[in-house]
Amino acid sequence: MALPLPQGLVPTEVAFLCEMEMVTIVPRQRLESIPLLSGDTPALRPPHRAQMPLWLALLLKKQRRANIVPPAWLHPASLADIIHHETNVDPQAFSPPPPPPTRADGRTGRAKPLQENIRRTREQPKPGEDPRLAPPFLPSCTAESPAGYLPYHWLELAETLLAHAADDVPAASEVRALLRDLQEVRAAKMRGSTASLEGGGGVVVLRGVGAMELAESRAFVLGVVDGVRKLGASAETTRRDEEANGGGGYGGRNAGGGFEDSDDEMDFD
Amino acid sequence: MDIDDILREVDPSSSGLPAETRDLQSLTRVWVAERSTPELLSWPTDGLVERVNGRIASQIERVEALTGDMDPRSNFALIVIQTELERYKFLVRSYLRARLAKVDRHALHYLSTPDLRARLSGTELAYATRHQALLHNHYLASFLGSFGPTLQNLNDTSGNITMIDTPDLENAVFIRLLRDARVQGKGVDADGDVEGRTGDIIILRWSDAKPLVDTETAELV
Numbered sequence: 001m002a003l004p005l006p007q008g009l010v011p012t013e014v015a016f017l018c019e020m021e022m023v024t025i026v027p028r029q030r031l032e033s034i035p036l037l038s039g040d041t042p043a044l045r046p047p048h049r050a051q052m053p054l055w056l057a058l059l060l061k062k063q064r065r066a067n068i069v070p071p072a073w074l075h076p077a078s079l080a081d082i083i084h085h086e087t088n089v090d091p092q093a094f095s096p097p098p099p100p101p102t103r104a105d106g107r108t109g110r111a112k113p114l115q116e117n118i119r120r121t122r123e124q125p126k127p128g129e130d131p132r133l134a135p136p137f138l139p140s141c142t143a144e145s146p147a148g149y150l151p152y153h154w155l156e157l158a159e160t161l162l163a164h165a166a167d168d169v170p171a172a173s174e175v176r177a178l179l180r181d182l183q184e185v186r187a188a189k190m191r192g193s194t195a196s197l198e199g200g201g202g203v204v205v206l207r208g209v210g211a212m213e214l215a216e217s218r219a220f221v222l223g224v225v226d227g228v229r230k231l232g233a234s235a236e237t238t239r240r241d242e243e244a245n246g247g248g249g250y251g252g253r254n255a256g257g258g259f260e261d262s263d264d265e266m267d268f269d
Numbered sequence: 270m271d272i273d274d275i276l277r278e279v280d281p282s283s284s285g286l287p288a289e290t291r292d293l294q295s296l297t298r299v300w301v302a303e304r305s306t307p308e309l310l311s312w313p314t315d316g317l318v319e320r321v322n323g324r325i326a327s328q329i330e331r332v333e334a335l336t337g338d339m340d341p342r343s344n345f346a347l348i349v350i351q352t353e354l355e356r357y358k359f360l361v362r363s364y365l366r367a368r369l370a371k372v373d374r375h376a377l378h379y380l381s382t383p384d385l386r387a388r389l390s391g392t393e394l395a396y397a398t399r400h401q402a403l404l405h406n407h408y409l410a411s412f413l414g415s416f417g418p419t420l421q422n423l424n425d426t427s428g429n430i431t432m433i434d435t436p437d438l439e440n441a442v443f444i445r446l447l448r449d450a451r452v453q454g455k456g457v458d459a460d461g462d463v464e465g466r467t468g469d470i471i472i473l474r475w476s477d478a479k480p481l482v483d484t485e486t487a488e489l490v
Contacts, residue, residue, distance in 0.1 A: 002370035003363065007440070008305050011490075016359070020297065034346045035331070036353045037324050038293040059352060063345070097468045134445060134488060137294050197472070202456025203463050204472040214443060214470070214490065225441035225472060232457035239458075 008222065018053040018156035020136040024069040029187045031065065051142055054160065061165050068165045073098075073142075073148035074158055076171050079178040081148050086185045094189060094208035098140050098149035101193035135211070155183065155212040186210070190217055198225045291325070296321055298488060300364040305489040307440040307475055309371040310378060312390040321361060328354055364401075368393065377424055377433045379460045438476045443489040445470050451476065 015037070034041045042050045049069065052060070058228035060066035072078060085095045134164070140151035158179050166172045190213055196204055206214075229236075286294075295317055303310055312318075328350065372379055372389065376397050379385045386394060401458045405423060413421045425432045426465045446452070454461040454473035465471060470490065471478075481487040 001366060002373045003366035004370070005304070005367075007307060009301060013304070013363075016356075017301070019314075019356075020293075034349050036350065037289060037321075037328055037357050038353065039287045039289040041349075055352065055356065056349060061351060065345075066290060098468055117355065126356070133294070202454035202473065202477075203452055203461030205463055205465065206470045206472065207466070207468070209470050211490070216445070221472065222441050226439075228457055229439060229441075229474075236455075236457045239446070261313070 006219065008218045009211075010129065010213055011212060011215045014153075014211045015156050015160075015210065017136050018153040018160070019053065019058075021054050021141045021151075021157055022051045022139050023054050023057045023071070023141050024049050025052050025057050025060060025066040027060070027066045029065045031060075032135060049143065053142070054157065058160070058164050061168075065197055068161065068164075068168045069143040069153075070161055070169045071143060071145045071151075071157075072100055073145060073149060073151070073154070074161070074169065074175060075147060076174045076178060078147040078149065079182060082150060083178065083182055084187065084245060085148075086182065086189075092189070092192075094186060094206065095150060097208045098138075098151055100138075131235050150182075150208070150210065155179075155210050186213060194221065194224055198228060225240075292317060292321055292324075296360055296364070300360055300367070302482070302489045303364055303367045303371075305442055307442075308438060309368060309375075309388055310437040311388045314391070318361065318364075318390075321357070325354065325357060325361070328370075369396075371436070372397050373400070375434055375436055376404075378435045381424070381433060438479075439474045441472055442475045442478050443470060443472055443490050444478050444481060445490045446481075446487050448486060450481065452481065452484045 026049055027046045029044070029046065031044040033043040035226065038053075041056065044050055044066070057066065057068050061068055070231075073082070082095050135152035138151075139145060140159050141153065143153065158175070161169055162172060162176055162179075169175055186209075190209070192206065193206060295313070299310070299313055299317070332347065332350055332354065335343055335350070372393055379389060380397055380401060389397060408423070409421065424431060446467055446469045449464070449466050452461075452463050452465045452471055452473065454477040461473070463471075471487075478487065478489075482489060
């Protein structure tokens with residue numbers, strides 16, 4: 001009964017999460033609203049666009065009831081821009097994630113006029129707003145999402161669209177080639193980031209990394225971090241004791257017992 | 270659509286989400302968090318799982334009612350409803366199983382103090398207690414019984430060494446910042462201290478990430 005999977009999401013679970021991303025569709029048939037557990041679906045009236053979770057959009061697509069409108073960042077020009085940014089502008093870091101939208105409900109029934117949306121996505125969120133929404137519930141993969149930014153689930157979403165709705169993606173073969181390039185550039189950066197893991201600095205920031213990229217290298221990254229920690233446990237305890245004796249405030253909190261425990265743990269793993 | 274809906278539509282600052290959507294978001298978040306942490310997290314106290322289970326039960330009833338009338342138009346709606354139902358059930362099941370795996374691994378640890386016991390739901394507590402009792406009885410019957418009475422404990426803490434296996438709280442996790450915040454983390458050679466921005470993905474130890482996650486400054490990914 002208990003789940004035999006290791007700690008942390010595996011790629012199949014990430015793909016499952018990605019299917020909750022909202023995408024824009026153009027219905028080809030009328031369809032009444034369906035009462036679902038996650039709320040009612042919008043009633044479909046061709047040719048009005050609607051926002052749907054990806055899994056439902058794919059179901060409609062397979063039954064030829066709708067076409068999927070690919071997000072703006074999946075356009076060849078946008079992808080080429082991102083690759084340019086990744087290779088030339090900032091060859092060290094990942095390209096920045098999309099700016100947080102002010103209206104983050106992701107389930108508005110109808111598409112907003114484009115101008116209004118562009119204005120909105122450039123605004124900073126106002127204070128006092130519910131900041132808790134995060135992918136896959138941000139509308140970062142709808143037709144109105146800003147071009148030039150890769151959302152958190154970019155790789156899975158692009159692959160799924162190319163696999164099941166390739167005829168809806170403009171210049172699909174070009175997009176495929178660009179995605180391959182992008183993936184390689186970013187995979188190299190992901191591998192490069194292990195150099196900073198080795199240093200044992202405590203906090204590593206990976207701004208703009210994608211969900212699938214994390215899932216792919218999760219076991220490796222976590223293994224390196226934990227391995228470095230266990231190897232350096234005694235050195236760390238000594239350093240902390242010294243800091244505590246020298247009047248340092250931060251070290252005292254966890255110097256003692258916690259690390260002995262982790263040494264014991266090592267024998268069983 | 271009444272006047273409130275219209276107001277909500279034009280006001281970008283209100284989070285006018287239906288309760289169902291919010292529950293799906295919460296459920297997804299607790300599932301991801303439970304899958305990513307080395308230790309068991311608290312059972313949601315706002316009745317989230319009970320609410321979701323209630324909805325699943327009524328949705329199953331709806332499916333049964335719809336299967337009765339063989340209207341070709343409601344046929345497709347039925348497929349959609351059933352697909353979603355399966356996705357929802359997967360989420361709940363995977364969440365519960367992930368918790369169960371942690372309870373199984375460190376049953377004695379989670380039963381040891383009232384604080385830790387409070388993290389378990391009623392059913393989980395009953396399961397853990399009974400499971401541990403069965404296990405102890407089995408050990409007693411098969412080999413512990415032939416030892417001296419002082420050697421029969423499974424939770425001996427004498428001599429400063431505890432027999433109870435605990436989860437490693439220093440394991441590394443990935444978090445995403447939900448707002449700008451300062452992130453401090455312990456490291457081997459030096460302690461890290463960075464100014465994080467919204468949306469940053471950060472690798473750090475769970476013991477350092479826990480306060481951020483508890484205050485909803487960050488979520489696990």
